[in-house]
Amino acid sequence: MVVTEKVRDFNLDHIFDCGQCFRWNKEEDGSYTGIAFGRPVNICFEIDKEEENQGRLSIDNIDEKEFNQYWKSYLDLDRDYGQIKAVLGEKDLIMAEAIKSGQGIRILKQDPWETLVSFIISQNNNIPRIKKCIEGLCEMFGESAGNFRGKRYFAFPKPEALAQLTEVDLAPVKLGYRAKYIIETARRIAADNASHLKEEHTDLLTLEQLCHAETQKGYEYLMSLCGVGPKVANCILLFGMGKHESFPIDVWVRRVMHRLYGIEENDMKSMSDYASENFGQYGGIAQQYLFYHIRQLEK
DNA sequence: TTCCAGGTGGCAT
DNA sequence: ATGCCACATGGA
Numbered sequence: 111m112v113v114t115e116k117v118r119d120f121n122l123d124h125i126f127d128c129g130q131c132f133r134w135n136k137e138e139d140g141s142y143t144g145i146a147f148g149r150p151v152n153i154c155f156e157i158d159k160e161e162e163n164q165g166r167l168s169i170d171n172i173d174e175k176e177f178n179q180y181w182k183s184y185l186d187l188d189r190d191y192g193q194i195k196a197v198l199g200e201k202d203l204i205m206a207e208a209i210k211s212g213q214g215i216r217i218l219k220q221d222p223w224e225t226l227v228s229f230i231i232s233q234n235n236n237i238p239r240i241k242k243c244i245e246g247l248c249e250m251f252g253e254s255a256g257n258f259r260g261k262r263y264f265a266f267p268k269p270e271a272l273a274q275l276t277e278v279d280l281a282p283v284k285l286g287y288r289a290k291y292i293i294e295t296a297r298r299i300a301a302d303n304a305s306h307l308k309e310e311h312t313d314l315l316t317l318e319q320l321c322h323a324e325t326q327k328g329y330e331y332l333m334s335l336c337g338v339g340p341k342v343a344n345c346i347l348l349f350g351m352g353k354h355e356s357f358p359i360d361v362w363v364r365r366v367m368h369r370l371y372g373i374e375e376n377d378m379k380s381m382s383d384y385a386s387e388n389f390g391q392y393g394g395i396a397q398q399y400l401f402y403h404i405r406q407l408e409k
Numbered sequence: 410t411t412c413c414a415g416g417t418g419g420c421a422t
Numbered sequence: 423a424t425g426c427c428a429c430a431t432g433g434a
Contacts, residue, residue: 129415130415229415230416230417232415233414233415233416233417234414234415234416234417235414235415235416236413236414236415237414237415238414239414240414240415287417291417291418336417336418337416337417337418338417339416339418340416341415341417342415342416342417345415358415360415361413361414361415362415363415401415
């Protein structure tokens, strides 16, 4: 168990229920249990009594070394969201409202491969079913990650594992027409990884390397994959590659941009322009506040 | 029954 | 470059 005191601008519901991740579940005590990096953990956050905007973060089932190696950046703990919210809140009244409803959001830095497959599954699909599909995929084809609090966990399957499968193998996971996209993409990634190991075309970057490359370069590579269009590519850049300026436009964000900002419903160009002009390097974070906000309004 | 869900590929203009 | 439409699946 690793405990961090005085964590600010942090709320588990906002982080794990804003559609950026699919493998976390809320416990009765308000904590969340899930798995990342092949490690099941429980994350608990208690607000300080005297200071409302900060609290104590506890992660069970890891040690200090793993915390520093993976979890600190996964939870984006070194970023000052207070400062970001101050900047974004000045932009317009709608954003100021959206920040209020999702004040504790943080953009997770997830595994790029897992994010890639997860968001291929997400297309034309709803969040509860996306979660079921991903759990099925992990249970059938992921390596065992051991037991935690009485439940068995499985890591997200590697590209090389999915690359060997056929649509028949995947049928029990109920991915629908997305199954063939995932097989084709897994084969591309596995092949690109292999050719990279053999030091063939060194201009080809792996998903990990694209995290450190220019956003545009990552976008172009992702767009060349089967089942990846503009929306999914931007989600992978944002949630799996740390590219916080990416502004994914889905049905919900379209709804916000239309109803609240008055932009024509199918004018994605204007929506994207509005984001880059007003939210700039924080576009993706702004997008998450808007996404969370409109979904709260619908409930 | 029909509609919808964190859209994209394929095909026709 | 842009506009349609089919696409699996399950819940409302």
